[in-house]
Amino acid sequence: DIQMTQSPSFLSASVGDRVTINCKASQNINKYLDWYQQKLGEAPKLLIYNTNSLHTGIPSRFSGSGSGTDFTLTISSLQPEDVATYFCLQHNSGWTFGGGTKLELK
Amino acid sequence: EVQLVESGGGLVQPGRSMKLSCAASGFTFSDYYMAWVRQAPKKGLEWVASISYEGSSTYYGDSVKGRFTISRDNAKSTLYLQMNSLRSEDTATYYCASRPYWGQGVMVTVSS
Numbered sequence: 001d002i003q004m005t006q007s008p009s010f011l012s013a014s015v016g017d018r019v020t021i022n023c024k025a026s027q028n029i030n031k032y033l034d035w036y037q038q039k040l041g042e043a044p045k046l047l048i049y050n051t052n053s054l055h056t057g058i059p060s061r062f063s064g065s066g067s068g069t070d071f072t073l074t075i076s077s078l079q080p081e082d083v084a085t086y087f088c089l090q091h092n093s094g095w096t097f098g099g100g101t102k103l104e105l106k
Numbered sequence: 107e108v109q110l111v112e113s114g115g116g117l118v119q120p121g122r123s124m125k126l127s128c129a130a131s132g133f134t135f136s137d138y139y140m141a142w143v144r145q146a147p148k149k150g151l152e153w154v155a156s157i158s159y160e161g162s163s164t165y166y167g168d169s170v171k172g173r174f175t176i177s178r179d180n181a182k183s184t185l186y187l188q189m190n191s192l193r194s195e196d197t198a199t200y201y202c203a204s205r206p207y208w209g210q211g212v213m214v215t216v217s218s
Binding site: 038042044046049055087089091094096100 | 141143151156165167201203205206209210211
């Protein structure tokens, strides 16, 4: 089974900061990595699919990069509405989620 | 508008069974690989099971293998999860998902 290690688990940043969240796969997952945002009490929302493709309606301050085993979600300029928990999902072989990153405002 | 609406959750005793349903609308259901994902209170997301477009292939997480069965009816645009031999650790919100689309979730509580 593929394991996903996400870091950091908690992140505090200021409005306007550049924020990066990482996911590392236990084996090569090619490009098959998605990023989700989950706000309190809501279902997860797809942000980025297949490493670097921006889902419809998602602001361009969100971007994804990586390949193979190492992947990054970047928020170029943090906004107050970005406060949420972020998860990665590998779908190369079954599905495995990362442990999540809780993002708060400093 | 895309909608995935889960139903069938609630309180169930350990060892008993429960069947969840997910009604899809606003997209071509048969074009999407579907899955159930769960989230225990204050915990992360856990993949439960997946099913191929026509339903011929199914996949399960280790924690539910042999107890849960995923199925779909493309004519009704509905996804199902039959859960047997339920345990307290199965307590969670269960989401019907297809990567771009997620339902709002349904709570399942396993307790005596």
